[in-house]
Amino acid sequence: xxxxxxxxxxxxxxxxxxFALPPGSRTTRVLWFRALAEPRAVRLRRALEAxxxxxxxxxxxxxxxxxxxxxxxxxxxxKLQDQVPPFPGELAVAEVERAFGKPIAxxxxxxxxxxxxSASVAQVHLAxxxxxxxxxxxxxxxxMLPVIGEDLALLDxxxxxVERFSADGKRLKPREVVAEFARHLFEELDLMREAAHASQLxxxxxxxxxxxxxxxxxxxxxxTVMTMQRMRGTPVSQVEELRRQGVDMPKLARTGVEIFFTQxxxxxxxxxxxxxxxxxxxxxxxxxxxxFGIMGTLSxxxxxxxxxxxLGFFQRDYxxxxxxxxxxxxxxxxxxxxxxxxxIRAVCEPFFDRPLGEISFGRALVRLFQTSRRFNVEIQPQxxxxxxxxxxxxxxxxxxxxxxxxxxxxxxFLENWMREQVGFKGLLRTIRNEAPHWATILPQLPRLLHxxxxxxxxxxxxxxxxxLLLLERRRNRLxxxxxxxxxxxxxxxxxxxxx
Numbered sequence: 098x099x100x101x102x103x104x105x106x107x108x109x110x111x112x113x114x115x116f117a118l119p120p121g122s123r124t125t126r127v128l129w130f131r132a133l134a135e136p137r138a139v140r141l142r143r144a145l146e147a148x149x150x151x152x153x154x155x156x157x158x159x160x161x162x163x164x165x166x167x168x169x170x171x172x173x174x175x176k177l178q179d180q181v182p183p184f185p186g187e188l189a190v191a192e193v194e195r196a197f198g199k200p201i202a203x204x205x206x207x208x209x210x211x212x213x214x215s216a217s218v219a220q221v222h223l224a225x226x227x228x229x230x231x232x233x234x235x236x237x238x239x240x241m242l243p244v245i246g247e248d249l250a251l252l253d254x255x256x257x258x259v260e261r262f263s264a265d266g267k268r269l270k271p272r273e274v275v276a277e278f279a280r281h282l283f284e285e286l287d288l289m290r291e292a293a294h295a296s297q298l299x300x301x302x303x304x305x306x307x308x309x310x311x312x313x314x315x316x317x318x319x320x321t322v323m324t325m326q327r328m329r330g331t332p333v334s335q336v337e338e339l340r341r342q343g344v345d346m347p348k349l350a351r352t353g354v355e356i357f358f359t360q361x362x363x364x365x366x367x368x369x370x371x372x373x374x375x376x377x378x379x380x381x382x383x384x385x386x387x388x389f390g391i392m393g394t395l396s397x398x399x400x401x402x403x404x405x406x407x408l409g410f411f412q413r414d415y416x417x418x419x420x421x422x423x424x425x426x427x428x429x430x431x432x433x434x435x436x437x438x439x440x441i442r443a444v445c446e447p448f449f450d451r452p453l454g455e456i457s458f459g460r461a462l463v464r465l466f467q468t469s470r471r472f473n474v475e476i477q478p479q480x481x482x483x484x485x486x487x488x489x490x491x492x493x494x495x496x497x498x499x500x501x502x503x504x505x506x507x508x509x510f511l512e513n514w515m516r517e518q519v520g521f522k523g524l525l526r527t528i529r530n531e532a533p534h535w536a537t538i539l540p541q542l543p544r545l546l547h548x549x550x551x552x553x554x555x556x557x558x559x560x561x562x563x564x565l566l567l568l569e570r571r572r573n574r575l576x577x578x579x580x581x582x583x584x585x586x587x588x589x590x591x592x593x594x595x596x
Contacts, residue, residue, distance in 0.1 A: 100247040104148060111144035112137070138173035145174075146182065150241065151248045151282070153177050153217035157372055175334070175373070183220050186210025189236050196319040204317065208234070216374070218285055218390070223327065231327040232314060237288060245286070249279045281369070285390030288323035294389040295325060301364050308356050309385045330377030330385045336496060344382045350498035354506045356384060357490050361483065362400055362514045369393040371489045373496070393483055398425075403483075404515055411508040415442045428474050440468045 135143075145156040156177045190201050190210055201208050207225040213233075214221040218241060224232045256271035284290050292313045299310035309328065317324035331338050340346060360367035368375075370391040377385035395403070402425045409417035419438040422428045428437065468474075494501045 100244075101251060104251075107144055107147050111140040111147075113141065113144055136169065136173075138169040141170065142173045142176060145177065149244045149248060150217040150238075151245060151252070154282075157217070157374075177217070183212045183215035184238060186212070186222075188239065189220065189222060192236050192239060193234070193322055196322045197317075205232070205234075214374075216388070219288070224324070226314070226317075226324075232317075232324050233311070233327045234317075235288060235291075235323040235325070237286065237321040241286060245282065249275070249282070253279075281391045284392075287320055289318060289320050291388075291390045292318045292323050292325070294392045297366060298360075298368065298386065298389060298392070301360070301366065307352055307359075307384060309379070309383055311385075311387075328377060328385045328387065330379045332373060333376040333378050333384075333493065334373035334496065339378055342380045344378060344380065347498045347501065349378065349382050349384075350494045350501045351506050352382070352384065353490060353493055353497070354501075354503060355510060357486065358507055358510050358514075361395065362404060362511070365395040365397070365400055367393045367395075367483070367486060369483070369486050371486055371493065373493065376493070393486065395483070404511055407507065407511050408515060410445060411511065413442075413446070415439075415445070422474070428472050432472055437472055440472065444468055 142156065145152040156174045187210065189212070190208065193204065193208070194201055197204055205224040206227050206229070209223045212220040212222050219235050219237045222234045222236065224234050226232050252275045253272060256275045259271045292315065295310060296313050299312065302308045302310055311326040311328050314324045314326070331342065333339075336346070339349070357367070357371075368386055368389065368391075370388060375386065375388040377387065379385060402421050405421040406418050409415065409421065415438045416434070418441050419434045422437065423430070423432065423434060491503070494503065
């Protein structure tokens with residue numbers, strides 16, 4: 098309750114009520130004493146910073162949706178991506194020394210107490226390793242867990258109320274969505290887990306000309322401190338500087354789409370926090386990934402159905418999309434496929450054959466939400482991160498090349514992936530992947546069969562056979578008795594007629 102009161106107080110102090118209430122409303126008149134000289138966008142950013150990391154992340158997500166927000170709000174919220182107020186440098190040094198139990202000079206040859214980037218849950222300092230190697234040191238903000246726990250408890254309570262009282266509550270699964278968000282957030286607070294994510298992504302794109310991932314220095318990593326290779330590049334949001342360097346912007350936009358689909362469909366492991374503050378670009382046009390706290394994973398089933406849906410959209414095969422939803426169980430089994438197909442067509446058809454700059458995915462998502470509500474489509478919590486990342490990709494592509502056609506760029510990649518999955522190559526890959534499993538199981542079959550027939554299973558089978566034999570004997574006795582009675586009846590009838 099104290100945390101809820103604090104949220105309400107900060108919202109009123111920064112005048113956020115004006116976003117929900119019309120000017121001159123009663124609340125605005127009662128709180129006339131507030132000093133609201135700063136622009137509304139600045140007040141919104143400062144309020145989110147004051148409310149803590151969960152609200153900062155909400156602002157980060159909003160900043161990528163320039164088609165949904167006024168320009169002043171989008172520009173100001175973009176500062177939350179890497180311009181969150183830092184904590185003092187001496188506190189950062191103390192955190193590093195506490196994590197390793199030794200003086201900072203024994204850990205690094207040099208350590209800059211001034212951070213180069215500050216985000217919602219951690220900040221980054223530059224350092225030099227013994228021997229001269231350059232490194233970036235990420236340090237978790239002290240005292241994060243109590244505030245995050247309170248905010249998540251409030252979110253869970255609010256989600257429970259929505260689930261209980263909203264007509265869409267059960268379908269939207271808000272508590273599952275909050276639980277998924279909480280899981281990813283707590284993973285982000287464990288820097289050893291983040292280091293493992295970075296290491297995995299680096300292996301996936303080893304020697305790739307598309308994406309570079311920093312090396313992790315494991316001997317200088319703990320749960321609160323992560324040390325990795327220092328990467329150089331220009332923030333992807335600095336479009337004019339990239340043009341000045343001679344970077345091919347249309348190619349860069351297409352490369353971003355290819356990296357996204359490669360992570361999702363080839364690896365099933367994707368960077369789920371791809372806002373501009375986490376991406377650099379080299380002069381050669383190669384992406385550099387930073388901040389690996391939030392990563393998404395997809396199962397083979399998820400990938401298959403997503404590919405079917407994407408290809409159906411790209412090929413305007415709405416019947417295929419409807420079938421994929423039905424087969425995945427995302428819509429009720431009694432849904433009429435032809436009606437669902439027609440509703441999807443009405444939403445998607447107006448958006449084809451147009452450059453990305455003329456397409457509002459925000460409006461498309463609103464219409465898809467209305468359609469899903471009518472057909473009781475279940476929200477898939479495991480895909481929430483993927484949906485968020487796709488929106489980030491759209492915002493990034495819009496900044497780099499307003500003429501980018503997302504559909505045309507992604508379609509050949511998906512078609513090739515589907516051919517490899519369901520064609521002859523896919524069959525060979527499945528056989529190769531399953532062969533070790535078969536080699537383990539086949540020699541064990543006789544023993545497994547004997548075990549299946551052993552013990553009390555045999556006793557139960559024997560008892561069943563005995564019961565069947567007993568029933569057979571009883572049936573035979575009943576048949577014999579019936580025949581004898583019939584013969585006696587016939588004999589009695591014969592004697593009676595003779596008399």
